[in-house]
Amino acid sequence: MVQSPSASRDIPEGGRCLSRLPKADLHLHLEGAMRPETLADLSDAHGEPTPQLGNYSSFDQFQCCYRAVVKMIRTRTDLRRLVREVVEDAALSGAVWVEPHFNPTTYAPTLGSVDEVLDLVLETGHAAGETLGVGFGLTLSASRNRDPRHATNLARLAVKYASHGVVALGLAGDERAGSAEAFKDAFTIAREAGIIVAPHSGELAGGATLRNTLDALAPDRIAHGVRAIEDQALLKRLADAQITLDICLTSNRALGVVKHIKEHPLPRLLESGVRCSLGSDDPLLLGTSLLAEYRLARSQLALTDSQLAALARASIQSSGAPDHVLTPALHGIDAWLGGR
Ligand SMILES: [Zn+2]
Numbered sequence: 463m464v465q466s467p468s469a470s471r472d473i474p475e476g477g478r479c480l481s482r483l484p485k486a487d488l489h490l491h492l493e494g495a496m497r498p499e500t501l502a503d504l505s506d507a508h509g510e511p512t513p514q515l516g517n518y519s520s521f522d523q524f525q526c527c528y529r530a531v532v533k534m535i536r537t538r539t540d541l542r543r544l545v546r547e548v549v550e551d552a553a554l555s556g557a558v559w560v561e562p563h564f565n566p567t568t569y570a571p572t573l574g575s576v577d578e579v580l581d582l583v584l585e586t587g588h589a590a591g592e593t594l595g596v597g598f599g600l601t602l603s604a605s606r607n608r609d610p611r612h613a614t615n616l617a618r619l620a621v622k623y624a625s626h627g628v629v630a631l632g633l634a635g636d637e638r639a640g641s642a643e644a645f646k647d648a649f650t651i652a653r654e655a656g657i658i659v660a661p662h663s664g665e666l667a668g669g670a671t672l673r674n675t676l677d678a679l680a681p682d683r684i685a686h687g688v689r690a691i692e693d694q695a696l697l698k699r700l701a702d703a704q705i706t707l708d709i710c711l712t713s714n715r716a717l718g719v720v721k722h723i724k725e726h727p728l729p730r731l732l733e734s735g736v737r738c739s740l741g742s743d744d745p746l747l748l749g750t751s752l753l754a755e756y757r758l759a760r761s762q763l764a765l766t767d768s769q770l771a772a773l774a775r776a777s778i779q780s781s782g783a784p785d786h787v788l789t790p791a792l793h794g795i796d797a798w799l800g801g802r
Pocket of ligand 1: 685
């Protein structure tokens with residue numbers, strides 16, 4: 463079984479209280495952020511055994527576990543509960559903005575048309591966020607393992623919903639599957655409409671694949687991107703272009719990108735001038751939370767409060783949050799750093 467997120471609270475927390483640091487989670491996957499008890503409830507309700515998660519020996523196995531979680535969402539009520547709880551958990555981590563990766567076509571036509579599914583998720587997220595002071599946006603998530611035309615359709619959907627809370631277009635799946643070039647059209651559509659371009663890359667593959675993603679998709683952010691550490695020229699390119707890496711420490715350890723959190727390149731990425739945010743990726747599958755990731759950055763990587771504030775600032779500035787969320791969040795970060 464995966465470790466409970468609450469176990470992270472055992473890590474001693476020196477300095478300023480990290481739950482009070484305003485921050486955004488830009489790198490989490492909606493279904494992967496389900497609560498363990500919700501997974502158990504839904505499995506029970508649908509008469510299925512609860513999927514067993516943890517100890518991933520490969521990315522394929524990890525994806526298989528993810529799909530097992532997705533299969534337990536079978537009604538509109540299930541999906542509403544998931545979204546509401548993801549926003550509640552973001553608030554518990556001190557997030558003021560959450561931007562989950564999500565693909566509405568997974569649930570269409572079972573739970574309604576693609577538009578109906580998207581409306582449900584956005585309306586639930588906005589309503590939950592309003593009472594908790596958490597802004598909610600969506601990253602529509604295409605897959606490298608599917609026909610690129612699917613990504614192009616998602617890009618058009620993102621543009622259609624740009625004024626309703628879809629803020630970014632992502633690309634998940636196995637980056638070793640092939641060139642990012644095939645997805646160029648989709649990301650061009652998104653970029654031209656002012657949608658944030660935020661594909662995964664530089665996690666399972668190194669510099670060549672990351673460079674290919676940069677050349678083909680011209681991203682604003684990269685989900686992971688940590689393998690840039692293997693290539694000085696790439697580090698400089700990321701720093702010069704101020705492309706944000708949405709880093710997930712626990713995820714990188716669980717999938718073998720690093721052996722131990724203490725060896726994670728985040729401090730060296732920051733020293734190289736690369737802008738980084740912290741995200742939780744898949745809290746359910748990884749036994750983490752956004753707050754736990756900040757605590758790990760402090761306790762395992764010895765990041766200073768100033769560096770932690772810089773991660774939070776990057777998460778807000780690189781997000782799709784509107785000004786009425788962004789401005790007070792940035793003031794809040796300054797106030798957090800200014801006080802004790
Ligand atoms: Zn991810």
